[in-house]
Amino acid sequence: MQPTSEQRRWMYRQMVTSRHLEERIETLYMEGKTPVFNMAKGPIPGEMHLSNGQEPCAVGVCAHLNAEDVVVATHRPHHIAVAKGVDLNAMVAEIFGKATGLSGGRGGHMHLFDADVNFSCSGIIGESLGPAAGAVLSRKLQGKPGVAVAFLGEGAANQGAFHEALNLAAVWQLPVVFVIEDNAWGISVAKQASTAVPRNDLRASAYGMPGVHVADNDVDGVFAAAGQAIARAREGRGPTLIEIETSRLAGHFMGDGEDYRPEGEKEALQQRDPIPRYRQALLEAGLLDEAADTALVKEAHARVEAAIRFAQQSDFLPPEAALETVFV
Amino acid sequence: MTTTSTASGTRKLTIARAMAEATAQEMRTDPSVFVMGEDVGPLGGVFGNTRGLHEEFGPERILDTPISETAFIGAAVGAASDGMRPIVELMFVDFLGVCFDAIYNMMAKNTYFSGGKVRVPMVLMTSTGGGYSDAGQHSQCLYGTFAHLPGMKVVVPSNAYDAKGLMTAAIRDDNPVVFMYHKALQGMGWLGTEKGATVPVPEESYTVEIGRASVVREGQDLTLVSLGAGVHHCLRAAKTLADEGFDAEVVDLRSLVPLDRETVRASVAKTGRLIVVDEDYHSYGVSGEIIASVVEHDHRLKAAPARVAYPDIPIPFAPTMEQWALPNADKIVAAFHQMLSQ
Ligand SMILES: Cc1ncc(C[n+]2csc(CCOP(=O)(O)OP(=O)(O)O)c2C)c(N)n1
Numbered sequence: 237m238q239p240t241s242e243q244r245r246w247m248y249r250q251m252v253t254s255r256h257l258e259e260r261i262e263t264l265y266m267e268g269k270t271p272v273f274n275m276a277k278g279p280i281p282g283e284m285h286l287s288n289g290q291e292p293c294a295v296g297v298c299a300h301l302n303a304e305d306v307v308v309a310t311h312r313p314h315h316i317a318v319a320k321g322v323d324l325n326a327m328v329a330e331i332f333g334k335a336t337g338l339s340g341g342r343g344g345h346m347h348l349f350d351a352d353v354n355f356s357c358s359g360i361i362g363e364s365l366g367p368a369a370g371a372v373l374s375r376k377l378q379g380k381p382g383v384a385v386a387f388l389g390e391g392a393a394n395q396g397a398f399h400e401a402l403n404l405a406a407v408w409q410l411p412v413v414f415v416i417e418d419n420a421w422g423i424s425v426a427k428q429a430s431t432a433v434p435r436n437d438l439r440a441s442a443y444g445m446p447g448v449h450v451a452d453n454d455v456d457g458v459f460a461a462a463g464q465a466i467a468r469a470r471e472g473r474g475p476t477l478i479e480i481e482t483s484r485l486a487g488h489f490m491g492d493g494e495d496y497r498p499e500g501e502k503e504a505l506q507q508r509d510p511i512p513r514y515r516q517a518l519l520e521a522g523l524l525d526e527a528a529d530t531a532l533v534k535e536a537h538a539r540v541e542a543a544i545r546f547a548q549q550s551d552f553l554p555p556e557a558a559l560e561t562v563f564v
Numbered sequence: 565m566t567t568t569s570t571a572s573g574t575r576k577l578t579i580a581r582a583m584a585e586a587t588a589q590e591m592r593t594d595p596s597v598f599v600m601g602e603d604v605g606p607l608g609g610v611f612g613n614t615r616g617l618h619e620e621f622g623p624e625r626i627l628d629t630p631i632s633e634t635a636f637i638g639a640a641v642g643a644a645s646d647g648m649r650p651i652v653e654l655m656f657v658d659f660l661g662v663c664f665d666a667i668y669n670m671m672a673k674n675t676y677f678s679g680g681k682v683r684v685p686m687v688l689m690t691s692t693g694g695g696y697s698d699a700g701q702h703s704q705c706l707y708g709t710f711a712h713l714p715g716m717k718v719v720v721p722s723n724a725y726d727a728k729g730l731m732t733a734a735i736r737d738d739n740p741v742v743f744m745y746h747k748a749l750q751g752m753g754w755l756g757t758e759k760g761a762t763v764p765v766p767e768e769s770y771t772v773e774i775g776r777a778s779v780v781r782e783g784q785d786l787t788l789v790s791l792g793a794g795v796h797h798c799l800r801a802a803k804t805l806a807d808e809g810f811d812a813e814v815v816d817l818r819s820l821v822p823l824d825r826e827t828v829r830a831s832v833a834k835t836g837r838l839i840v841v842d843e844d845y846h847s848y849g850v851s852g853e854i855i856a857s858v859v860e861h862d863h864r865l866k867a868a869p870a871r872v873a874y875p876d877i878p879i880p881f882a883p884t885m886e887q888w889a890l891p892n893a894d895k896i897v898a899a900f901h902q903m904l905s906q
Contacts (some may be wrong), residue, residue: 273754274696281697281883333697333882344699344881359701360659361631394630395662422631424607430630491754496606555888558880 237463251291253536254315258286287315289485293417294319296458300466306371306384308364309357322350328543334550362395383411383469391422393436402443411469419484424496440477450480577765578751580612582724586731598625601653633663644686654690672715687734693746700878708849711820717741718820722795729772746792775822783813787831790841791817801896825857836866846873867903
């Protein structure tokens with residue numbers, strides 16, 4: 237399954253948008269946290285897991301999804317949220333904890349919920365799969381259309397919830413796709429030190445579903461694999477497991493010293509940054525020229541800058557609002 | 565030795581280093597002690613409490629685990645029942661949801677089910693607490709949740725001296741012990757640092773008895789009871805109250821199970837007033853238990869007891885909301901003023 241020119245440009249634009257957002261968050265996050273790094277300080281306090289390098293996973297999958305389709309993401313959710321079409325202003329405002337944020341600042345960066353486009357995420361490792369399966373069980377029971385995608389890291393594939401959800405989805409032939417973003421690290425623990433198989437897509441056979449591997453953080457490769465899996469789900473032919481070899485260009489979270497990385501790894505990964513590579517591919521394919529690229533990047537950056545301004549200019553909710561929305 | 569007076573030296577340690585030192589000392593003398601958990605190896609624990617252990621003891625005894633809490637905490641139960649003394653880490657207490665069965669249905673009950681024949685000498689260490697905008701899945705205390713379920717001892721140090729002594733006692737205990745350490749007290753600069761938690765710690769090995777509270781400040785007019793980070797809020801409040809001419813006694817529970825009700829009752833018998841400070845949720849928790857323990861024994865107080873606890877809401881991300889909801893010294897002082905005006 238090949239992406240159309242339009243789809244390829246769309247994927248590139250989403251990746252550029254997401255990366256710019258992450259780079260701006262990175263700078264803003266550090267405000268007030270120097271010279272002494274203290275997580276509680278600055279305009280964006282708390283943990284911050286950036287998605288730099290993992291954009292192909294988000295765009296190659298979300299290119300096949302509509303607003304009605306369900307996505308459940310992880311503690312590293314920004315790239316996926318951008319590609320799923322989460323309201324950028326409200327998302328950035330939530331990351332800043334503002335009243336205009338998706339949940340008024342109650343959730344923050346690890347708990348983004350946008351019901352308009354059926355997006356959610358969770359900071360608990362391995363907990364995206366069950367809710368994704370349940371959302372499409374609901375669609376089945378209600379006779380409503382829609383597929384679901386659960387994203388997870390390769391580290392999460394060692395959680396019980398992963399194995400239970402795969403089995404459940406296969407037994408009930410649910411229209412769900414499980415997408416593993418394999419960035420080779422679970423915080424400081426390398427995949428080969430935590431995982432008994434070299435590739436998690438091999439685990440699909442244990443649950444009688446197709447397992448697909450995408451090598452080298454390849455945008456079009458993700459597009460093809462996800463396209464097939466999602467089409468299969470839409471046709472009622474059950475779940476698929478996909479593992480994508482991707483890269484985490486940043487630390488696990490902001491403030492991570494990354495001493496555990498082998499020397500030179502990070503530099504090598506940066507050499508293989510998927511965004512310049514994809515840009516090059518589009519230029520070579522004649523789908524983009526320098527002028528068009530400049531315009532596209534400018535527009536994407538402007539969107540992000542507008543969202544950041546929106547967030548910065550928004551107020552916080554009054555503190556007592558903490559008591560609201562526990563129940564409806 | 566079970567007191568909080570320091571025996572030797574002026575060397576100060578953070579709680580993180582005190583925990584690592586206690587673990588290292590026990591590992592040197594007892595080959596059955598080993599450590600398992602996420603990022604406890606070369607990284608030294610996300611909160612620093614296994615730093616240096618991997619270098620000294622190697623990957624056989626300091627095991628980085630997959631992200632598989634159900635399996636490795638269950639494995640700790642199995643190893644403990646088979647003659648080892650595992651120390652196992654649940655990185656944030658909030659993650660109990662994925663592995664609680666191994667904890668409360670096995671770790672906590674196997675000794676009882678076996679009529680006392682099976683020993684489960686393991687330590688489950690886990691981080692608690694918020695205050696740095698990590699939101700509702702990474703900031704809880706859940707003290708009451710663990711203390712509620714019978715069969716596991718539960719300790720919560722407020723300073724490095726107690727942390728080392730309680731850790732040593734926990735490792736040596738033939739029962740499962742849950743060791744709950746508050747992130748803001750760890751002495752990790754990036755989480756802020758509560759100065760009062762970093763105190764002189766003897767180099768030699770010692771224990772702090774599990775089940776003994778400590779009166780960390782003596783006073784006549786009011787008893788403040790707390791644990792972990794709350795103890796430091798109480799000490800700050802006591803200082804403010806002293807300026808106003810009131811003399812507050814501060815009781816650091818240190819252990820939730822067993823609970824030293826006697827020390828609390830003796831203090832309240834003397835002061836006649838009780839405020840419990842707890843960063844865990846208000847209802848069904850430590851604060852209610854302490855108040856009940858006092859009033860079911862003696863109802864002749866000078867004022868109705870009060871609690872300063874976390875409201876019954878998930879913990880919000882936005883710092884404005886979170887800081888508003890957390891207990892602090894001002895709220896304790898206000899609760900006392902309220903008490904006087906009754
Ligand atoms: C149940 C649970 N255990 C542990 C953690 C702490 N933790 C947060 S991210 C992470 C690593 C996750 O690795 P992976 O799934 O590969 O995703 P990545 O961070 O690489 O994107 C861990 C262990 C958690 N959030 N939830």
